[in-house]
Amino acid sequence: MDRAAQDEALLARIGIDEISRKERALRRGRLGQGLAFMAPALLLVIGLLLAPVAANVWLSFTRWKKFAGFDEFAGFSNYQKLPSNPFFTEALVNTAIWVGASLIFPIALGLGMAIFFRNMRGAEVFKSIVFIPRVLAPTSVGVLWFYIYAPDGLLNRGLSLVTGSKVDIGWLYESTTVTPAIIATFVWQTAGLVMVLLLLGLAAIPRDPVEAALIDGAKPGQIFRHITLPLLMPTLLMVMILSVLAGFTVFDLLWVMGANYPGQRSLALAVFMYFEAFQKSNWAFGSAVAVVIGLVVLSVTWIQTILQTRVDQMVR
Amino acid sequence: MALDLATLDLDAIARKEAGRRRQPGWKLAVAVTVSLLWVVPFYYLAISIFKSDQEYALKPPLSLPKGVAPVLDNVARAWALGDMGHAMLNSALYGIVGAGLAVLFAAMAAYAIARLDIPGRGGWFMLIFAGTVFPFQMYLIPLFFGFQRLGILNSHFGMLLFYTAICVPFPTLVLRNFMSGLGREMDEAARMDGAGELTIFARIVLPNTLGPMTAVFLLQFTWIWNDMLFSTVLGNRPETRSIMNALLIFQGSYSSTGPNVILTAALVASIPSVALFFLLRRHFMEGLKVQQA
Numbered sequence: 090m091d092r093a094a095q096d097e098a099l100l101a102r103i104g105i106d107e108i109s110r111k112e113r114a115l116r117r118g119r120l121g122q123g124l125a126f127m128a129p130a131l132l133l134v135i136g137l138l139l140a141p142v143a144a145n146v147w148l149s150f151t152r153w154k155k156f157a158g159f160d161e162f163a164g165f166s167n168y169q170k171l172p173s174n175p176f177f178t179e180a181l182v183n184t185a186i187w188v189g190a191s192l193i194f195p196i197a198l199g200l201g202m203a204i205f206f207r208n209m210r211g212a213e214v215f216k217s218i219v220f221i222p223r224v225l226a227p228t229s230v231g232v233l234w235f236y237i238y239a240p241d242g243l244l245n246r247g248l249s250l251v252t253g254s255k256v257d258i259g260w261l262y263e264s265t266t267v268t269p270a271i272i273a274t275f276v277w278q279t280a281g282l283v284m285v286l287l288l289l290g291l292a293a294i295p296r297d298p299v300e301a302a303l304i305d306g307a308k309p310g311q312i313f314r315h316i317t318l319p320l321l322m323p324t325l326l327m328v329m330i331l332s333v334l335a336g337f338t339v340f341d342l343l344w345v346m347g348a349n350y351p352g353q354r355s356l357a358l359a360v361f362m363y364f365e366a367f368q369k370s371n372w373a374f375g376s377a378v379a380v381v382i383g384l385v386v387l388s389v390t391w392i393q394t395i396l397q398t399r400v401d402q403m404v405r
Numbered sequence: 406m407a408l409d410l411a412t413l414d415l416d417a418i419a420r421k422e423a424g425r426r427r428q429p430g431w432k433l434a435v436a437v438t439v440s441l442l443w444v445v446p447f448y449y450l451a452i453s454i455f456k457s458d459q460e461y462a463l464k465p466p467l468s469l470p471k472g473v474a475p476v477l478d479n480v481a482r483a484w485a486l487g488d489m490g491h492a493m494l495n496s497a498l499y500g501i502v503g504a505g506l507a508v509l510f511a512a513m514a515a516y517a518i519a520r521l522d523i524p525g526r527g528g529w530f531m532l533i534f535a536g537t538v539f540p541f542q543m544y545l546i547p548l549f550f551g552f553q554r555l556g557i558l559n560s561h562f563g564m565l566l567f568y569t570a571i572c573v574p575f576p577t578l579v580l581r582n583f584m585s586g587l588g589r590e591m592d593e594a595a596r597m598d599g600a601g602e603l604t605i606f607a608r609i610v611l612p613n614t615l616g617p618m619t620a621v622f623l624l625q626f627t628w629i630w631n632d633m634l635f636s637t638v639l640g641n642r643p644e645t646r647s648i649m650n651a652l653l654i655f656q657g658s659y660s661s662t663g664p665n666v667i668l669t670a671a672l673v674a675s676i677p678s679v680a681l682f683f684l685l686r687r688h689f690m691e692g693l694k695v696q697q698a
Contacts, residue, residue, distance in 0.1 A: 123523035130514035144547035199693040218440045224682045226631035228649040232671040236664045315450045353608035379542040391687045
């Protein structure tokens with residue numbers, strides 16, 4: 090008997106077919122059990138999150154008719170209308186400002202405070218103070234700052250006191266000040282979280298390389314640039330992405346604080362989308378704006394995945 | 406308890422001692438200045454709720470209130486005019502039931518993915534986790550029309566359904582990671598003794614997962630409590646309105662009530678999430694850590 094035939098006979102005696110059949114049945118059984126356990130989660134996520142996203146994409150290619158609903162396929166016409174809409178282009182510019190600002194200010198402030206407070210005695214109190222705004226609801230924060238920025242509010246009265254002459258700036262009423270003012274509120278609310286996350290990241294950095302560098306006579310600045318910062322990079326990247334996504338999709342603050350601003354819909358893409366759909370009933374057009382927002386968010390997440398792998402490789 | 410070697414690191418102790426002695430005064434000055442910038446809005450909020458309409462309008466905004474009595478009137482007016490009691494009950498219902506069910510369903514899914522060796526578990530996980538990828542704007546219009554067609558727009562059931570769904574994906578991630586780290590000896594032993602998967606899940610895995618489940622429950626509860634967008638779109642009726650939506654509407658009627666009353670409403674609306682945070686800070690910090698992982 091040759092080798093192959095011998096093996097064949099041996100396998101037949103063990104009953105390999107029987108085993109693999111049983112194995113398959115077992116796996117099927119486990120899948121059945123697993124599906125039973127996953128069923129509520131799957132049904133909810135598919136039915137109320139993923140299906141709406143798919144429906145939204147489809148709606149963006151239709152035309153809305155008052156009584157028939159969304160029954161007419163319209164190709165890209167909803168998207169083609171976007172660039173010629175002055176509110177859309179303005180919202181796009183403002184959203185770009187938000188993205189830039191949320192990438193710079195919360196990160197710079199949060200990183201600065203994390204490094205500053207890290208080894209400080211009694212820093213717990215200060216850290217808590219900076220973190221508390223994050224615990225308040227965004228709507229409450231918006232209401233609070235709405236009155237701080239009001240014409241006769243805290244900021245104007247404070248400025249009047251400092252400058253000695255009456256300051257009467259309509260912070261939330263003028264196009265030049267409304268976005269910076271709300272961004273300042275956003276920074277006030279989110280810098281504390283950035284700080285806490287970076288402190289967690291800093292705490293996870295091993296002491297050994299820092300000790301070694303200290304013994305070799307490295308200066309604190311050098312240690313930060315060449316050791317701490319590269320090791321903090323993964324956390325920093327994660328925090329930056331979180332911040333950009335938060336700034337890109339900010340809605341509550343703009344909705345509350347921009348309530349009296351005449352061009353409220355152009356404050357950001359998210360507000361423009363809400364306005365077109367739920368106030369002007371331009372449903373198909375609104376869903377096209379939502380798709381644009383979704384595409385940007387997906388590309389940011391995609392860039393994050395790429396950068397994350399790169400940074401991980403660098404650190405290793 | 407195991408001996409923690411880090412606490413015996415004498416060098417570190419010496420270094421800390423040295424650091425303590427060297428702390429310069431300018432550091433404290435900077436810290437105080439920065440904190441002041443953060444504190445002033447809070448201070449303004451804290452004193453405004455103690456002012457009557459007249460006092461708020463006439464006195465400088467940062468002056469101390471004359472007394473604490475007006476706060477009762479402010480709360481009473483905010484409570485009545487903003488219909489806050491009703492809205493708070495709604496939000497409590499959405500937060501407790503929605504986040505509770507979501508965490509339970511997430512734990513079940515995580516059990517299947519992390520401990521049942523089902524085929525294609527990476528794919529099943531990605532399917533559930535995909536619910537965190539898209540911006541909220543992509544859900545709004547289809548949900549609005551879908552709920553309208555099903556007759557559950559502006560109903561407690563519809564709100565609960567949505568809040569439960571949106572709170573499932575993130576806890577699934579956290580609990581899956583946690584459950585894959587748990588040892589399997591107990592499961593195997595129970596399985597040998599003929600226990601079903603439901604028994605193993607409920608009697609062995611769940612009790613060991615209560616810590617992370619509490620952490621994600623708190624995060625999700627706070628998210629639901631603070632949500633204004635979905636409550637405005639899916640439940641904008643007095644009977645189903647959430648607290649943040651009620652606050653928004655109350656503020657919109659600004660002309661009839663003074664800022665002191667509306668600021669009081671804003672503070673009262675945030676009390677539950679702030680109180681929860683301070684009571685259960687450890688769990689929140691745990692939640693932040695898992696959010697980062």
